[in-house]
Amino acid sequence: MSTFDSDAAAKVHAHLHSHLPSEPALRVKALESLLVERGMISTETIDAWVEAYSEEIGPKRGAQVVARAWLDAGFKARLLKNAAEAIKEFGFEGNATGHLIAVENTDQTHNAVVCTLCSCYPFSILGMSPSWYKSAAYRSRIVREPRKVLAEFGVELPDEIAVKIWDSTAELRYIVIPQQPKGTESWTEDQLAALITRNSMIGTQRELAVS
Amino acid sequence: MKNLSPFLKNDSAVFDQPWHAQVLAVADGLVQSGLFSANQWAAALGQQRHEAETQQKPDTAETYYHCALAALETLLSQNSGVDRATINQRSAIWARAYLATPHGQPVLLEAGE
Numbered sequence: 001m002s003t004f005d006s007d008a009a010a011k012v013h014a015h016l017h018s019h020l021p022s023e024p025a026l027r028v029k030a031l032e033s034l035l036v037e038r039g040m041i042s043t044e045t046i047d048a049w050v051e052a053y054s055e056e057i058g059p060k061r062g063a064q065v066v067a068r069a070w071l072d073a074g075f076k077a078r079l080l081k082n083a084a085e086a087i088k089e090f091g092f093e094g095n096a097t098g099h100l101i102a103v104e105n106t107d108q109t110h111n112a113v114v115c116t117l118c119s120c121y122p123f124s125i126l127g128m129s130p131s132w133y134k135s136a137a138y139r140s141r142i143v144r145e146p147r148k149v150l151a152e153f154g155v156e157l158p159d160e161i162a163v164k165i166w167d168s169t170a171e172l173r174y175i176v177i178p179q180q181p182k183g184t185e186s187w188t189e190d191q192l193a194a195l196i197t198r199n200s201m202i203g204t205q206r207e208l209a210v211s
Numbered sequence: 212m213k214n215l216s217p218f219l220k221n222d223s224a225v226f227d228q229p230w231h232a233q234v235l236a237v238a239d240g241l242v243q244s245g246l247f248s249a250n251q252w253a254a255a256l257g258q259q260r261h262e263a264e265t266q267q268k269p270d271t272a273e274t275y276y277h278c279a280l281a282a283l284e285t286l287l288s289q290n291s292g293v294d295r296a297t298i299n300q301r302s303a304i305w306a307r308a309y310l311a312t313p314h315g316q317p318v319l320l321e322a323g324e
Contacts, residue, residue, distance in 0.1 A: 020309045023302075024280050025230040030301035031284070032237060033320065034293045041240045049236035054226060117257035119275070131221035134275045136264050138218060152216035170249035198224070 058127035059198035061092050062175055065125065066201065067192035069102075070180040080104060083175065087125060094124035103166060104177040105206065110157055112150065112203030113166045113174040114142045120168040122175055126198055133202065143167070153204040176203040181210045221272075231276045238283050247286045255282035 021029065035041045065087055069076035079086040083100040087093055100122055103111040115121065116139050121129040132138050142149045146163045150156075157163060166174045178200040184192060199205040226232040242249050259278035268274045288294040308323030 019314050020306060022228075022230070024277060025228065026302045026305050026309075027280060027284070027298055028230040028233050028237070029305050030298050031287060031293060032233065033305075034297060034301055035237065035241075035287075035291075038292070040246065040291065041237060041244065045240045046233060046236045049239060050229070050232040053235075054232060058224075115253075118253050118260055119256065120253055128224040128226070130224045131272045131275075132218040134272065135218075135221065136260070136270045139260075149218075152218055154216075154219075170253035199222070204218070 053123065053128055057124065059125075059196075059201060060193065061090070061125045061127075062122075062198070062201045063193040063196035064090060064189070065092070065102075065175070066177050066196050067189045069177055070192055071189055076177075079177070092125050099172050100125070101166070101172065101174050102177055103164070103174055105179050105203075107179075108160070109162050109164060110150070110155070110203065110206060111164045111166060111174075111176045112142060112146065113168060113176060114139055115168040116140070116143060117169070120170055120173055122173040125175065126201060130198070132204075150204065150206075153199070155204065155206045157206070176201050178206065178208060181208050184210060227272060228276070230280075231272070234276060234279045234283055238279065238286075241286075247290050251286060252282070255286050258282070259285075 020026075032041070032043075032046065036043055065079065069079050075086065075089070078089075079102045083102040084093065084098055086102075087100065105111055115133075119129060119134045121133065123129065138149065143165055146165050147157055150163070168174055178196065180192070181195065184195070195208045195210060197205055197208065200208055238252055241247060242252055247255075256279060259282045260275075263274055263278050268277075284295055284298060287298075304320060304323040305318075306323065308318050308320055311322045312318045
Protein backbone atom coordinates (compact mmCIF):
# COMPACT_ATOMS: atom_id res chain seq x y z
CA MET A 1 0.00 0.00 0.00
CA SER A 2 1.37 3.43 -0.89
CA THR A 3 1.73 6.22 1.66
CA PHE A 4 -1.24 7.99 0.13
CA ASP A 5 -3.42 4.91 0.49
CA SER A 6 -2.35 4.44 4.10
CA ASP A 7 -3.32 8.02 4.89
CA ALA A 8 -6.64 7.63 3.12
CA ALA A 9 -7.35 4.38 4.97
CA ALA A 10 -6.44 6.02 8.29
CA LYS A 11 -8.84 8.89 7.57
CA VAL A 12 -11.68 6.51 6.74
CA HIS A 13 -10.89 4.57 9.89
CA ALA A 14 -10.90 7.73 12.03
CA HIS A 15 -14.15 8.87 10.42
CA LEU A 16 -15.86 5.57 11.17
CA HIS A 17 -14.69 5.66 14.74
CA SER A 18 -15.78 9.24 15.27
CA HIS A 19 -19.25 8.18 14.13
CA LEU A 20 -19.33 5.10 16.35
CA PRO A 21 -20.52 5.91 19.90
CA SER A 22 -18.32 4.88 22.83
CA GLU A 23 -18.68 1.39 24.29
CA PRO A 24 -20.74 2.48 27.33
CA ALA A 25 -22.94 4.68 25.10
CA LEU A 26 -23.63 1.64 22.92
CA ARG A 27 -24.47 -0.47 25.97
CA VAL A 28 -26.95 2.16 27.21
CA LYS A 29 -28.49 2.30 23.75
CA ALA A 30 -28.66 -1.51 23.70
CA LEU A 31 -30.35 -1.86 27.07
CA GLU A 32 -32.72 1.02 26.32
CA SER A 33 -33.86 -0.61 23.08
CA LEU A 34 -34.28 -3.99 24.82
CA LEU A 35 -36.37 -2.43 27.61
CA VAL A 36 -38.52 -0.44 25.17
CA GLU A 37 -39.22 -3.60 23.10
CA ARG A 38 -40.32 -5.40 26.26
CA GLY A 39 -42.60 -2.50 27.24
CA MET A 40 -40.64 -1.91 30.45
CA ILE A 41 -39.91 1.75 29.71
CA SER A 42 -40.84 4.18 26.97
CA THR A 43 -38.56 6.35 24.86
CA GLU A 44 -40.78 9.32 25.80
CA THR A 45 -40.15 8.73 29.52
CA ILE A 46 -36.39 8.67 28.99
CA ASP A 47 -36.38 11.72 26.72
CA ALA A 48 -38.62 13.72 29.08
CA TRP A 49 -36.39 12.92 32.07
CA VAL A 50 -33.21 13.88 30.22
CA GLU A 51 -34.73 17.12 28.99
CA ALA A 52 -36.09 18.05 32.42
CA TYR A 53 -32.84 17.38 34.26
CA SER A 54 -30.63 18.90 31.60
CA GLU A 55 -32.58 22.14 31.36
CA GLU A 56 -35.60 22.80 33.54
CA ILE A 57 -35.00 21.42 36.99
CA GLY A 58 -32.13 23.02 38.79
CA PRO A 59 -31.37 24.48 42.20
CA LYS A 60 -33.79 27.36 41.53
CA ARG A 61 -36.57 25.23 42.98
CA GLY A 62 -34.70 24.74 46.24
CA ALA A 63 -33.82 28.46 46.28
CA GLN A 64 -37.51 29.39 46.07
CA VAL A 65 -38.29 27.09 48.98
CA VAL A 66 -35.52 28.61 51.12
CA ALA A 67 -36.49 32.20 50.21
CA ARG A 68 -40.07 31.56 51.29
CA ALA A 69 -38.85 30.00 54.55
CA TRP A 70 -36.90 33.19 55.27
CA LEU A 71 -39.92 35.40 54.65
CA ASP A 72 -42.74 33.31 56.05
CA ALA A 73 -42.27 31.90 59.56
CA GLY A 74 -45.35 29.70 59.19
CA PHE A 75 -43.96 28.10 56.02
CA LYS A 76 -40.56 27.65 57.67
CA ALA A 77 -42.17 25.83 60.59
CA ARG A 78 -44.01 23.53 58.16
CA LEU A 79 -40.79 22.96 56.18
CA LEU A 80 -38.81 22.00 59.27
CA LYS A 81 -41.61 19.77 60.50
CA ASN A 82 -42.23 17.93 57.23
CA ALA A 83 -40.31 19.16 54.18
CA ALA A 84 -41.77 16.55 51.82
CA GLU A 85 -45.25 17.88 52.62
CA ALA A 86 -44.25 21.58 52.61
CA ILE A 87 -42.71 21.55 49.12
CA LYS A 88 -46.06 20.39 47.76
CA GLU A 89 -47.13 24.02 48.24
CA PHE A 90 -44.88 24.72 45.23
CA GLY A 91 -45.78 21.53 43.37
CA PHE A 92 -42.12 20.45 43.65
CA GLU A 93 -42.77 17.01 45.08
CA GLY A 94 -41.39 14.28 42.90
CA ASN A 95 -38.91 11.52 42.58
CA ALA A 96 -36.47 11.35 45.43
CA THR A 97 -38.20 13.81 47.74
CA GLY A 98 -40.72 11.46 49.34
CA HIS A 99 -38.85 11.75 52.63
CA LEU A 100 -37.19 15.14 52.48
CA ILE A 101 -35.77 16.71 55.62
CA ALA A 102 -34.84 20.40 55.92
CA VAL A 103 -32.05 21.30 58.34
CA GLU A 104 -31.39 24.91 59.33
CA ASN A 105 -28.10 26.72 59.77
CA THR A 106 -27.91 29.02 62.80
CA ASP A 107 -25.24 31.17 64.44
CA GLN A 108 -24.27 28.07 66.45
CA THR A 109 -24.69 25.30 63.88
CA HIS A 110 -23.62 24.51 60.34
CA ASN A 111 -25.15 21.61 58.40
CA ALA A 112 -23.77 19.74 55.39
CA VAL A 113 -25.14 16.82 53.40
CA VAL A 114 -23.45 13.75 51.89
CA CYS A 115 -24.37 10.30 50.62
CA THR A 116 -21.58 8.07 51.85
CA LEU A 117 -22.98 5.01 50.04
CA CYS A 118 -23.44 6.31 46.51
CA SER A 119 -24.95 9.65 45.44
CA CYS A 120 -28.48 10.00 46.88
CA TYR A 121 -29.58 13.62 46.42
CA PRO A 122 -32.91 15.52 46.37
CA PHE A 123 -32.65 16.08 42.64
CA SER A 124 -36.27 17.08 42.07
CA ILE A 125 -35.62 20.30 44.01
CA LEU A 126 -31.85 20.78 43.52
CA GLY A 127 -31.42 19.42 39.99
CA MET A 128 -28.45 17.20 39.24
CA SER A 129 -25.73 16.91 41.85
CA PRO A 130 -22.34 18.50 41.17
CA SER A 131 -19.42 16.22 40.28
CA TRP A 132 -17.68 16.69 43.63
CA TYR A 133 -20.80 15.42 45.48
CA LYS A 134 -20.39 12.07 43.71
CA SER A 135 -16.63 11.88 44.25
CA ALA A 136 -15.09 9.30 46.57
CA ALA A 137 -13.00 12.07 48.15
CA TYR A 138 -16.01 14.11 49.31
CA ARG A 139 -18.07 11.08 50.37
CA SER A 140 -15.38 9.72 52.63
CA ARG A 141 -13.68 12.89 53.87
CA ILE A 142 -16.68 15.08 54.79
CA VAL A 143 -17.55 12.59 57.53
CA ARG A 144 -13.98 12.06 58.74
CA GLU A 145 -12.72 15.64 58.66
CA PRO A 146 -15.70 17.93 58.02
CA ARG A 147 -14.04 21.20 59.04
CA LYS A 148 -11.05 20.57 56.80
CA VAL A 149 -13.23 19.68 53.80
CA LEU A 150 -15.50 22.69 54.39
CA ALA A 151 -12.41 24.92 54.56
CA GLU A 152 -11.45 23.61 51.11
CA PHE A 153 -14.81 24.90 49.92
CA GLY A 154 -14.00 28.25 51.50
CA VAL A 155 -16.12 27.71 54.63
CA GLU A 156 -13.87 28.49 57.60
CA LEU A 157 -15.79 27.62 60.76
CA PRO A 158 -14.70 28.80 64.20
CA ASP A 159 -14.69 26.06 66.87
CA GLU A 160 -17.79 27.46 68.58
CA ILE A 161 -19.93 26.65 65.53
CA ALA A 162 -20.97 23.00 65.65
CA VAL A 163 -20.92 21.00 62.40
CA LYS A 164 -23.59 18.43 61.64
CA ILE A 165 -23.17 16.06 58.70
CA TRP A 166 -26.30 14.39 57.35
CA ASP A 167 -25.85 11.10 55.49
CA SER A 168 -28.52 10.66 52.80
CA THR A 169 -30.08 7.37 51.82
CA ALA A 170 -32.37 6.29 49.00
CA GLU A 171 -35.33 7.13 51.23
CA LEU A 172 -34.06 10.05 53.28
CA ARG A 173 -32.69 13.18 51.63
CA TYR A 174 -31.78 16.59 52.97
CA ILE A 175 -31.80 20.26 52.09
CA VAL A 176 -29.89 22.82 54.14
CA ILE A 177 -31.60 26.14 54.89
CA PRO A 178 -28.74 28.66 54.86
CA GLN A 179 -28.92 31.83 56.95
CA GLN A 180 -30.47 34.90 55.38
CA PRO A 181 -27.80 37.54 54.70
CA LYS A 182 -28.03 40.67 56.82
CA GLY A 183 -29.43 43.72 55.07
CA THR A 184 -31.88 41.76 52.91
CA GLU A 185 -34.84 41.97 55.29
CA SER A 186 -36.96 44.07 52.90
CA TRP A 187 -36.21 41.99 49.81
CA THR A 188 -38.84 40.11 47.84
CA GLU A 189 -38.98 36.33 47.56
CA ASP A 190 -37.64 36.40 43.99
CA GLN A 191 -34.77 38.75 44.91
CA LEU A 192 -33.82 36.51 47.81
CA ALA A 193 -34.09 33.31 45.75
CA ALA A 194 -31.56 34.74 43.31
CA LEU A 195 -28.96 34.88 46.11
CA ILE A 196 -29.32 31.27 47.15
CA THR A 197 -26.80 28.88 45.60
CA ARG A 198 -26.94 25.13 45.17
CA ASN A 199 -23.87 24.60 47.35
CA SER A 200 -25.43 26.62 50.20
CA MET A 201 -28.32 24.14 50.19
CA ILE A 202 -25.88 21.20 50.36
CA GLY A 203 -23.91 22.98 53.06
CA THR A 204 -20.57 23.50 51.33
CA GLN A 205 -21.16 27.27 51.29
CA ARG A 206 -22.21 29.24 54.39
CA GLU A 207 -22.19 32.95 53.59
CA LEU A 208 -24.31 34.10 50.66
CA ALA A 209 -22.99 37.02 48.64
CA VAL A 210 -25.29 40.04 48.41
CA SER A 211 -24.65 41.77 45.11
CA MET B 212 -9.29 30.02 39.21
CA LYS B 213 -5.95 28.38 39.90
CA ASN B 214 -6.44 28.59 43.66
CA LEU B 215 -9.69 26.62 43.64
CA SER B 216 -9.72 23.38 45.60
CA PRO B 217 -10.20 20.12 43.67
CA PHE B 218 -13.82 20.12 44.87
CA LEU B 219 -14.64 23.52 43.41
CA LYS B 220 -12.87 22.67 40.17
CA ASN B 221 -15.48 19.91 39.83
CA ASP B 222 -18.53 22.03 40.62
CA SER B 223 -20.38 21.36 37.36
CA ALA B 224 -23.74 19.60 37.50
CA VAL B 225 -24.07 19.34 33.72
CA PHE B 226 -24.04 15.98 31.95
CA ASP B 227 -20.83 15.61 29.93
CA GLN B 228 -22.23 12.86 27.71
CA PRO B 229 -25.78 12.01 26.63
CA TRP B 230 -25.36 8.43 27.92
CA HIS B 231 -24.62 9.77 31.41
CA ALA B 232 -28.10 11.32 31.50
CA GLN B 233 -29.71 8.31 29.82
CA VAL B 234 -28.37 5.78 32.31
CA LEU B 235 -29.83 7.78 35.23
CA ALA B 236 -33.08 8.35 33.31
CA VAL B 237 -33.53 4.60 32.75
CA ALA B 238 -32.65 3.77 36.37
CA ASP B 239 -35.05 6.38 37.74
CA GLY B 240 -37.76 5.28 35.30
CA LEU B 241 -37.45 1.67 36.48
CA VAL B 242 -37.57 2.74 40.14
CA GLN B 243 -40.79 4.64 39.34
CA SER B 244 -42.27 1.66 37.51
CA GLY B 245 -41.35 -0.62 40.41
CA LEU B 246 -38.96 -3.02 38.63
CA PHE B 247 -36.55 -2.38 41.51
CA SER B 248 -36.69 -0.11 44.55
CA ALA B 249 -34.74 3.07 45.27
CA ASN B 250 -32.97 1.14 48.03
CA GLN B 251 -31.94 -1.62 45.63
CA TRP B 252 -30.61 1.01 43.20
CA ALA B 253 -28.62 2.74 45.96
CA ALA B 254 -27.22 -0.58 47.19
CA ALA B 255 -26.20 -1.70 43.68
CA LEU B 256 -24.61 1.66 42.88
CA GLY B 257 -22.91 1.73 46.28
CA GLN B 258 -21.46 -1.73 45.62
CA GLN B 259 -20.05 -0.61 42.26
CA ARG B 260 -18.60 2.55 43.83
CA HIS B 261 -16.98 0.45 46.53
CA GLU B 262 -15.43 -1.89 43.95
CA ALA B 263 -14.17 1.05 41.85
CA GLU B 264 -12.56 2.58 44.93
CA THR B 265 -11.00 -0.75 45.93
CA GLN B 266 -9.56 -1.03 42.42
CA GLN B 267 -8.33 2.59 42.69
CA LYS B 268 -10.18 3.74 39.60
CA PRO B 269 -9.84 7.51 38.97
CA ASP B 270 -12.19 9.57 41.19
CA THR B 271 -13.99 11.19 38.23
CA ALA B 272 -17.49 11.67 36.85
CA GLU B 273 -16.65 9.17 34.09
CA THR B 274 -15.91 6.47 36.70
CA TYR B 275 -19.17 7.36 38.48
CA TYR B 276 -21.26 6.86 35.33
CA HIS B 277 -19.47 3.59 34.50
CA CYS B 278 -20.49 2.44 37.99
CA ALA B 279 -24.08 3.58 37.37
CA LEU B 280 -24.20 1.58 34.12
CA ALA B 281 -22.75 -1.52 35.80
CA ALA B 282 -25.27 -1.19 38.66
CA LEU B 283 -28.14 -0.89 36.18
CA GLU B 284 -26.93 -3.97 34.26
CA THR B 285 -26.71 -5.95 37.51
CA LEU B 286 -30.25 -5.02 38.54
CA LEU B 287 -31.59 -5.81 35.07
CA SER B 288 -29.92 -9.25 35.17
CA GLN B 289 -31.54 -9.92 38.56
CA ASN B 290 -34.98 -8.49 37.86
CA SER B 291 -35.69 -8.88 34.15
CA GLY B 292 -34.85 -11.04 31.19
CA VAL B 293 -32.26 -8.50 30.06
CA ASP B 294 -28.94 -9.98 31.14
CA ARG B 295 -25.37 -8.97 30.24
CA ALA B 296 -25.11 -11.48 27.38
CA THR B 297 -28.26 -10.03 25.81
CA ILE B 298 -26.87 -6.50 26.19
CA ASN B 299 -23.50 -7.56 24.69
CA GLN B 300 -25.26 -9.04 21.70
CA ARG B 301 -27.52 -6.02 21.14
CA SER B 302 -24.63 -3.62 21.65
CA ALA B 303 -22.68 -5.40 18.87
CA ILE B 304 -25.66 -5.09 16.53
CA TRP B 305 -25.89 -1.34 17.24
CA ALA B 306 -22.14 -0.99 16.61
CA ARG B 307 -22.51 -2.68 13.20
CA ALA B 308 -25.54 -0.50 12.43
CA TYR B 309 -23.55 2.67 13.17
CA LEU B 310 -20.67 1.52 10.98
CA ALA B 311 -23.00 0.56 8.13
CA THR B 312 -24.96 3.83 8.15
CA PRO B 313 -23.66 6.83 6.20
CA HIS B 314 -22.92 9.82 8.42
CA GLY B 315 -25.93 12.08 8.93
CA GLN B 316 -28.57 9.43 8.30
CA PRO B 317 -30.67 7.95 11.11
CA VAL B 318 -29.13 4.77 12.51
CA LEU B 319 -31.60 1.89 12.54
CA LEU B 320 -31.08 -1.39 14.36
CA GLU B 321 -31.93 -3.34 11.18
CA ALA B 322 -28.76 -1.99 9.54
CA GLY B 323 -26.65 -4.01 12.00
CA GLU B 324 -28.55 -7.29 11.85
